[in-house]
Amino acid sequence: MNNTELQNKKFSQDISTWYLSLGRDNLPWRKNISPYRIWISEIMLQQTQVKTVIPFFNNFIKTYPNIKSIASASEDDILALWTGLGFYRRAKNIYKTKEIIKNEFNNKFPKTFEQLLLLPGIGRSTAGAIMSIAYQESYPIMDANVKRVISRYKDIDVHNKGSIKKLWLLSEDLTPKKNIFEYTQGIMDLGATVCTPKSQNCSKCPINITCKGAFKDFQIENKVRKGRTKKKIYFTLAHSKESFLLFKKNENSFWESLWVPYNRDNCEKTNLFKKPAKKEVITINHLLSHMELEITIEIFDYKSPFKIESNLEHRWINKNQIHNYGLPKPIKTIIDNYVC
Numbered sequence: 001m002n003n004t005e006l007q008n009k010k011f012s013q014d015i016s017t018w019y020l021s022l023g024r025d026n027l028p029w030r031k032n033i034s035p036y037r038i039w040i041s042e043i044m045l046q047q048t049q050v051k052t053v054i055p056f057f058n059n060f061i062k063t064y065p066n067i068k069s070i071a072s073a074s075e076d077d078i079l080a081l082w083t084g085l086g087f088y089r090r091a092k093n094i095y096k097t098k099e100i101i102k103n104e105f106n107n108k109f110p111k112t113f114e115q116l117l118l119l120p121g122i123g124r125s126t127a128g129a130i131m132s133i134a135y136q137e138s139y140p141i142m143d144a145n146v147k148r149v150i151s152r153y154k155d156i157d158v159h160n161k162g163s164i165k166k167l168w169l170l171s172e173d174l175t176p177k178k179n180i181f182e183y184t185q186g187i188m189d190l191g192a193t194v195c196t197p198k199s200q201n202c203s204k205c206p207i208n209i210t211c212k213g214a215f216k217d218f219q220i221e222n223k224v225r226k227g228r229t230k231k232k233i234y235f236t237l238a239h240s241k242e243s244f245l246l247f248k249k250n251e252n253s254f255w256e257s258l259w260v261p262y263n264r265d266n267c268e269k270t271n272l273f274k275k276p277a278k279k280e281v282i283t284i285n286h287l288l289s290h291m292e293l294e295i296t297i298e299i300f301d302y303k304s305p306f307k308i309e310s311n312l313e314h315r316w317i318n319k320n321q322i323h324n325y326g327l328p329k330p331i332k333t334i335i336d337n338y339v340c
């Protein structure tokens with residue numbers, strides 16, 4: 001073994017040992033580990049923080065504890081459980097993936113890295129996490145935490161062209177053949193709790209002796225978000241004592257496939273709405289990752305639902321059933337606070 005190999009071995013051993021005493025073994029997806037639970041948690045954790053994910057994960061697993069139980073779920077069922085978590089394409093990918101597993105894998109979770117990579121929403125890092133945590137096979141990963149730890153450890157500027165390729169190669173070299181379960185979770189936890197985006201607690205870090213970035217005064221990686229574009233949207237929410245009139249959003253943009261009130265910008269002019277008994281207008285702001293929305297909603301209050309031809313695109317939804325439908329967070333907030 002040459003010097004670099006010895007140093008890489010020590011890196012992974014130190015992280016695995018640290019994980020066994022200080023890792024976050026209380027996270028719900030780290031109990032009763034299965035490929036299915038790791039898959040759901042990894043998809044939820046893409047672009048979302050752990051503390052936000054925990055209640056959504058618990059609720060999802062309570063409803064669908066394993067791959068068999070989710071087999072007959074509709075896309076709407078899955079989107080309903082995703083309401084408020086954001087980045088709804090992830091939920092649509094879960095639906096597509098479980099359909100593939102049902103139809104092509106006889107409802108058994110795929111066991112190889114190559115099979116996992118073919119599934120919607122599963123890239124190299126997510127497949128690596130499932131392989132190393134659920135199947136305990138050695139595969140590198142590169143989520144945001146791992147990227148930060150390795151880039152600081154090897155002093156790689158992540159803004160440079162080609163840095164991601166370099167980091168993947170380093171991750172391959174640093175990933176051990178043994179104790180892969182402890183190492184993978186350990187390096188994720190180290191990035192989440194010790195070597196965080198805004199600070200690094202190098203004195204408490206198990207790899208501080210060989211880390212090139214140890215005790216260095218890193219520029220705080222304040223995410224200066226690229227200026228979000230602003231957009232105004234206008235909805236009309238018709239409701240009666242017992243139901244809401246909602247529309248399934250079909251266009252390929254944010255909130256795709258979720259249920260929203262009538263959108264005056266995207267739908268053709270309609271004479272759907274009769275004169276309401278009461279009318280109220282509410283404006284709220286909502287931030288998406290790339291856009292700032294100013295949402296104006298006219299709330300039309302009717303004594304009873306007026307007649308429409310219900311179809312897949314729009315329908316009166318009973319207020320008791322609303323939790324079975326995927327709704328964007330601001331729409332859910334308005335429904336919960338103003339009209340329920």
Ligand code: SF4
Binds near residue numbers: 201202206209
């Ligand atoms: S020594 Fe400091 S900079 Fe290096 S990985 Fe640990 S916390 Fe991060």
